[in-house]
Amino acid sequence: MVRVMSLQYSVHAGPFEAGFVEALGKLGAAVFGAPKDDLAWRLAHMPMASVVCASEAGDLVGFKAGYATGRTRYYSWLGGVRADFRRRGIAGELLRHQHAWLYERGFIAVETATNRDNLAMTQANLRHGFAVCGLKHKSDRVQILFSKELR
Numbered sequence: 001m002v003r004v005m006s007l008q009y010s011v012h013a014g015p016f017e018a019g020f021v022e023a024l025g026k027l028g029a030a031v032f033g034a035p036k037d038d039l040a041w042r043l044a045h046m047p048m049a050s051v052v053c054a055s056e057a058g059d060l061v062g063f064k065a066g067y068a069t070g071r072t073r074y075y076s077w078l079g080g081v082r083a084d085f086r087r088r089g090i091a092g093e094l095l096r097h098q099h100a101w102l103y104e105r106g107f108i109a110v111e112t113a114t115n116r117d118n119l120a121m122t123q124a125n126l127r128h129g130f131a132v133c134g135l136k137h138k139s140d141r142v143q144i145l146f147s148k149e150l151r
């Protein structure tokens with residue numbers, strides 16, 4: 001059977017409602033296999049936090065969250081797509097919407113970091129204009145650092 005998807009994309013900026021943060025927390029836990037403990041904290045406390053959402057029939061199936069690190073710089077922190085919705089371009093669309101939203105608000109650069117073994121996220125980043133700008137050595141893994149000039 002072919003599943004016809006009717007996906008909707010929306011951008012949410014803080015302050016975030018408790019129900020929204022809870023739904024996002026559930027999706028994050030499903031996507032990463034464990035709750036992301038500081039998701040709610042970062043959404044409440046980091047400057048200009050935003051979440052781009054992909055939904056189908058009212059269900060949240062993908063997200064990309066980030067926040068400002070300066071007046072014109074943004075960090076695209078965390079994202080994921082529900083397992084049964086992957087490989088259909090949703091991660092790429094989330095990036096496209098995020099970057100357009102940031103550009104409209106005067107941001108000139110967006111940065112992100114991806115675990116070195118995450119081929120899908122690396123591919124989506126490269127496809128959407130990010131360039132590799134470094135490596136970050138963490139205690140348990142290495143991350144590729146990406147940056148993109150918004151125009």
Ligand SMILES: CC(C)(COP(=O)(O)OP(=O)(O)OC[C@H]1O[C@@H](n2cnc3c(N)ncnc32)[C@H](O)[C@@H]1OP(=O)(O)O)[C@@H](O)C(=O)NCCC(=O)NCCS
Pocket residue numbers: 031032077078079080081082085086087088089090091092093114118119120121123124127
């Ligand atoms: C990473 C993730 C968000 C990608 O979501 P997605 O909607 O399936 O990605 P897309 O369909 O937009 O694919 C993006 C690109 O990666 C490629 N890709 C997707 N899954 C892949 C995989 N498992 N291996 C290799 N390449 C893959 C796609 O072909 C596409 O490349 P293209 O533009 O050249 O065709 C998703 O796999 C996920 O949620 N993973 C777990 C959480 C995670 O790793 N989040 C990112 C770190 S915060």
